[in-house]
Amino acid sequence: xxKKPSAKGGTAIRRLMTEYKQLINDGPDGIxxxxxxxxxxxxxxCLIQGPEDTPFEGGVFPATLTFPKDYPLSPPTMxxxxxxxxxxxxxxxxVCISIxxxxxxxxxxxxxxxxxxSPIQSVEKILISVMxxxxxxxxxxxxxxxACKVWRNDRAEYGRIVKANVRxxxxx
Amino acid sequence: MMSGQDSEVNQDDTSAGTINPSDYVTEELDDVTILxxxxxxxxxxxSKTPLVGELKPISVLLDEYADSTFRAKIKALGGGSTxxxxxxxxxxxxxxxxxxxxxEFAQSYAPDQIAELKSRIMSLxxxxxxxxxxxxxxxxxxxxTESLFDRLxxxxxxxxxxxxxxxxxxxxxIVHFRLLAAAYVKxxxxxxMPFIDDGEGTTIEEYCNRQIEAFAVExxxxxxxxxxxxxxxxxxxxxxxxxxxxEDAVVHTFEPMSASAKERMKIDLLYRPGHYDxxxx
Numbered sequence: 001x002x003k004k005p006s007a008k009g010g011t012a013i014r015r016l017m018t019e020y021k022q023l024i025n026d027g028p029d030g031i032x033x034x035x036x037x038x039x040x041x042x043x044x045x046c047l048i049q050g051p052e053d054t055p056f057e058g059g060v061f062p063a064t065l066t067f068p069k070d071y072p073l074s075p076p077t078m079x080x081x082x083x084x085x086x087x088x089x090x091x092x093x094x095v096c097i098s099i100x101x102x103x104x105x106x107x108x109x110x111x112x113x114x115x116x117x118s119p120i121q122s123v124e125k126i127l128i129s130v131m132x133x134x135x136x137x138x139x140x141x142x143x144x145x146x147a148c149k150v151w152r153n154d155r156a157e158y159g160r161i162v163k164a165n166v167r168x169x170x171x172x
Numbered sequence: 173m174m175s176g177q178d179s180e181v182n183q184d185d186t187s188a189g190t191i192n193p194s195d196y197v198t199e200e201l202d203d204v205t206i207l208x209x210x211x212x213x214x215x216x217x218x219s220k221t222p223l224v225g226e227l228k229p230i231s232v233l234l235d236e237y238a239d240s241t242f243r244a245k246i247k248a249l250g251g252g253s254t255x256x257x258x259x260x261x262x263x264x265x266x267x268x269x270x271x272x273x274x275x276e277f278a279q280s281y282a283p284d285q286i287a288e289l290k291s292r293i294m295s296l297x298x299x300x301x302x303x304x305x306x307x308x309x310x311x312x313x314x315x316x317t318e319s320l321f322d323r324l325x326x327x328x329x330x331x332x333x334x335x336x337x338x339x340x341x342x343x344x345x346i347v348h349f350r351l352l353a354a355a356y357v358k359x360x361x362x363x364x365m366p367f368i369d370d371g372e373g374t375t376i377e378e379y380c381n382r383q384i385e386a387f388a389v390e391x392x393x394x395x396x397x398x399x400x401x402x403x404x405x406x407x408x409x410x411x412x413x414x415x416x417x418x419e420d421a422v423v424h425t426f427e428p429m430s431a432s433a434k435e436r437m438k439i440d441l442l443y444r445p446g447h448y449d450x451x452x453x
Contacts, residue, residue: 011312011340018308072309073343073387103382103389104263115378118385119347120309 059166075117087137096143225258257450263388266448290321303355316344354380356402406437
């Protein structure tokens with residue numbers, strides 16, 4: 001009997017549910033993520049703790065992940081919903097790192113060695129990359145030019161701005 | 173597009189009177205938008221042709237070429253062929269062409285042969301584990317291939333074409349085959365490293381990430397060799413229809429290093445610069 005192939009978007013939802021379960025049961029420290037509304041698996045909210053020994057330490061940074069219907073063939077987009085002063089985060093909060101782009105899709109000319117999106121990557125790997133991006137900005141692929149300048153030329157000022165944002169995210 | 177960025181970052185803020193790119197760059201299309209729009213145009217163009225098309229006589233290609241080298245080669249091919257099957261040019265064409273032809277052969281097999289082939293391909297999941305892939309990352313693709321094998325005895329060539337024109341089915345099989353090829357490279361590093369070593373320190377992991385695992389990145393020679401070795405039940409002939417000298421197209425054959433099947437499928441692809449279709453002898 002000829003059986004109709006699976007419905008559109010089914011793979012994406014199945015995969016997102018698996019990843020959600022995995023993150024709940026065995027997610028990395030300092031990260032939590034999941035759908036905003038369990039009726040819509042394509043919009044997630046996540047919280048990332050600022051890495052220790054960086055100006056981001058002590059902060060908890062909220063962001064959204066928006067998944068395409070063909071996830072995981074294509075990557076999600078990630079956007080911080082708090083104030084974020086960082087060389088690799090656009091002023092509107094959009095995160096710009098290599099793992100969020102497949103090879104060939106090169107808006108910021110990432111180093112050739114940097115890890116790219118492929119269907120074997122995961123939300124967990126993205127969030128871990130974002131954590132290490134907070135600790136170590138990549139000034140070769142700047143998204144926020146002002147943050148790039150300050151980070152390069154005045155590290156003390158960079159620290160002050162970031163710490164002020166940390167206090168804001170904590171409601172202080 | 174972003175070439176001005178480095179100098180811009182280094183520019184002194186107090187340089188009044190000079191043009192500061194950030195003053196107007198934000199008013200224009202940003203690079204992300206330009207990339208997105210370019211991709212949308214490409215996707216739109218690609219979507220005009222099916223993922224897997226109908227079998228056509230090779231002479232149809234003559235209408236596409238005025239160049240005498242190409243025409244001579246097409247005519248020479250015509251002698252020994254039954255035709256070609258066009259595949260959408262979306263960066264996955266070699267993978268999709270191989271996967272379709274693989275299942276087209278399989279579809280013509282007796283049920284017990286199909287079962288044997290299925291267990292051979294499913295047994296390769298251990299290769300994915302050896303390569304260090306997380307099961308959550310590959311399981312959906314592997315299951316889609318498995319389910320296609322289960323439907324196969326009930327399919328005809330025509331319904332197999334519809335299966336492969338279903339984006340979800342087609343994409344899953346492609347990702348599965350890509351991962352098998354990448355896993356083969358990772359677990360046979362000593363064989364492949366000499367070809368990956370570009371003097372810039374590219375690692376096996378980086379090569380696989382960028383050239384094989386990523387969806388819609390075109391297969392290179394190494395990827396095809398790894399695919400043939402991983403699958404192990406098919407020889408792949410690539411007929412090169414390019415501007416090189418001679419009236420006959422050059423054929424490069426990939427054979428699995430350790431073939432598990434006594435009789436192997438003969439998959440042929442027709443290569444024209446930048447694109448693969450399926451070739452039928």
